[in-house]
Amino acid sequence: MRETSLSLPAINDEAMIATEPEIPQAIDVLCSDSIATPGEILGDSSQFIAGKGSYLAPNGRNIHASITGHRRVLPPPADSTEKRSTVEVVGHKSRGAVPEPGVVVIARVTRVMARMVSADIMCVESKAVKEKFTGIIRQQDVRATEIDKVDMYQSFQPGDVVKAVVLSLGDARAYYLSTAKNELGVVSAQSMAGATMVPISWTEMQCPSTGQIEKRKVAKVLQTFFHFRI
Amino acid sequence: MEYINPLTGFRLDGRRPNEMRQIRGEVGVVARADGSAVFEMGNTKVIAAVYGPREVQNKSQQIDNQALVRCEYSMSNFSTGNRARKYKGDRRSTEISLVIRQTMEAAILTHLMPRSQIDIFLQVLQADGGTRSACINAATLALADAGIPMRDLVTSCSAGYLCSTPLLDLNYVEDSAGGPDVTVGTLVKMDKVTLLQMDAKLPIDMFADVMQLAIEGCKAIANYIREVLSENSKKLECMKGN
Numbered sequence: 001m002r003e004t005s006l007s008l009p010a011i012n013d014e015a016m017i018a019t020e021p022e023i024p025q026a027i028d029v030l031c032s033d034s035i036a037t038p039g040e041i042l043g044d045s046s047q048f049i050a051g052k053g054s055y056l057a058p059n060g061r062n063i064h065a066s067i068t069g070h071r072r073v074l075p076p077p078a079d080s081t082e083k084r085s086t087v088e089v090v091g092h093k094s095r096g097a098v099p100e101p102g103v104v105v106i107a108r109v110t111r112v113m114a115r116m117v118s119a120d121i122m123c124v125e126s127k128a129v130k131e132k133f134t135g136i137i138r139q140q141d142v143r144a145t146e147i148d149k150v151d152m153y154q155s156f157q158p159g160d161v162v163k164a165v166v167l168s169l170g171d172a173r174a175y176y177l178s179t180a181k182n183e184l185g186v187v188s189a190q191s192m193a194g195a196t197m198v199p200i201s202w203t204e205m206q207c208p209s210t211g212q213i214e215k216r217k218v219a220k221v222l223q224t225f226f227h228f229r230i
Numbered sequence: 231m232e233y234i235n236p237l238t239g240f241r242l243d244g245r246r247p248n249e250m251r252q253i254r255g256e257v258g259v260v261a262r263a264d265g266s267a268v269f270e271m272g273n274t275k276v277i278a279a280v281y282g283p284r285e286v287q288n289k290s291q292q293i294d295n296q297a298l299v300r301c302e303y304s305m306s307n308f309s310t311g312n313r314a315r316k317y318k319g320d321r322r323s324t325e326i327s328l329v330i331r332q333t334m335e336a337a338i339l340t341h342l343m344p345r346s347q348i349d350i351f352l353q354v355l356q357a358d359g360g361t362r363s364a365c366i367n368a369a370t371l372a373l374a375d376a377g378i379p380m381r382d383l384v385t386s387c388s389a390g391y392l393c394s395t396p397l398l399d400l401n402y403v404e405d406s407a408g409g410p411d412v413t414v415g416t417l418v419k420m421d422k423v424t425l426l427q428m429d430a431k432l433p434i435d436m437f438a439d440v441m442q443l444a445i446e447g448c449k450a451i452a453n454y455i456r457e458v459l460s461e462n463s464k465k466l467e468c469m470k471g472n
Contacts, residue, residue: 039417039419064419066379068374068459068462092377092463092467093375093376
């Protein structure tokens with residue numbers, strides 16, 4: 001018997017079972033690399049996980065975009081049993097940086113007290129923040145050795161630019177920072193005469209115009225030239 | 231006064247009963263704000279500026295598990311026909327601010343930004359009816375421009391009932407006629423209504439028609455807003471050099 005190209009499926013059990021539509025409204029689903037706006041359907045939850053810039057609808061089936069940007073599909077992580085790819089939306093506006101535990105930040109010292117130092121966090125890794133955050137360096141976090149014999153006034157002065165690592169989110173008022181490593185500590189400071197000081201050891205900095213030596217907890221910076229404009 | 235010409239069926243400004251005024255939207259108009267937009271519906275022109283998410287200024291209002299959304303609506307002195315000094319705290323402005331705040335809060339994914347604050351400032355530059363709707367549309371554009379995550383675009387349109395006909399997108403003259411004015415705000419892709427307001431009275435079967443007409447208007451505005459956002463995204467990509 002000759003089979004025509006337009007043959008209707010034979011009415012048997014198999015045809016009746018396979019009635020579920022596979023593709024949701026084709027006009028709503030976006031293909032890769034197209035621009036998504038909030039609310040648009042990016043994919044189905046059986047095939048994708050919702051990544052950044054997207055969320056799972058309350059009914060649990062569709063994944064919608066939450067910001068405007070390009071749709072991108074990431075392959076599933078190699079080390080987990082998850083088989084689904086991640087779909088995310090890459091927005092064009094970058095958000096201000098926010099300190100996270102474990103990242104290196106640059107902060108400027110505002111207040112020096114007997115047991116701790118207050119500093120304003122200005123940069124997170126290499127990104128400047130949009131609004132400044134407050135950080136605290138406690139006496140026990142200034143250095144790794146002899147932590148009970150630390151003199152805060154001989155480690156930091158107000159106005160010093162300090163490289164520190166974020167220990168934790170801290171309390172409601174400030175992040176907890178630490179300079180207890182060789183490469184952390186004062187990066188740039190001004191002497192009492194007003195000139196930018198040169199580091200001469202890990203505890204001392206010298207003013208180039210007067211020759212006066214002041215005590216600081218100095219960071220061991222590997223680059224040969226490090227210039228900060230205060 | 232005949233709001234619909236009995237012979238031609240046109241309204242006072244030459245539109246058909248189910249025709250919306252010309253809309254125009256533009257993002258990125260306020261350089262300092264995180265997100266901003268201008269939205270025009272006919273002669274009604276509104277500017278929206280969004281700041282956030284940023285640290286809560288008044289710590290007593292801070293919410294631990296979600297963002298605080300604040301909204302301020304104000305009309306410029308020169309926005310209406312006669313230059314009237316409008317006090318910022320007057321009842322109508324306060325009510326509209328509250329209404330718009332609730333509408334936008336329903337759409338923003340506030341649980342992603344705990345202990346932060348999102349400010350929406352709306353300024354009416356020209357008022358010719360439908361300022362509430364224009365403000366919501368402008369706020370949606372501004373929030374999308376700021377990159378604040380939202381469930382869906384919130385769009386709003388008004389509809390009324392004059393001379394036994396449902397009319398879409400009333401202007402000031404039609405609004406002052408004393409007939410009912412239904413303002414609807416919807417999440418179009420989710421097919422959900424977030425704002426429904428009406429003044430004056432309307433029989434319930436007419437109300438269904440008028441509300442449906444307003445929802446159709448919302449869908450049309452949503453399509454336009456999506457186009458504006460896509461164009462803006464493409465333009466930014468070109469400028470970035472991708």
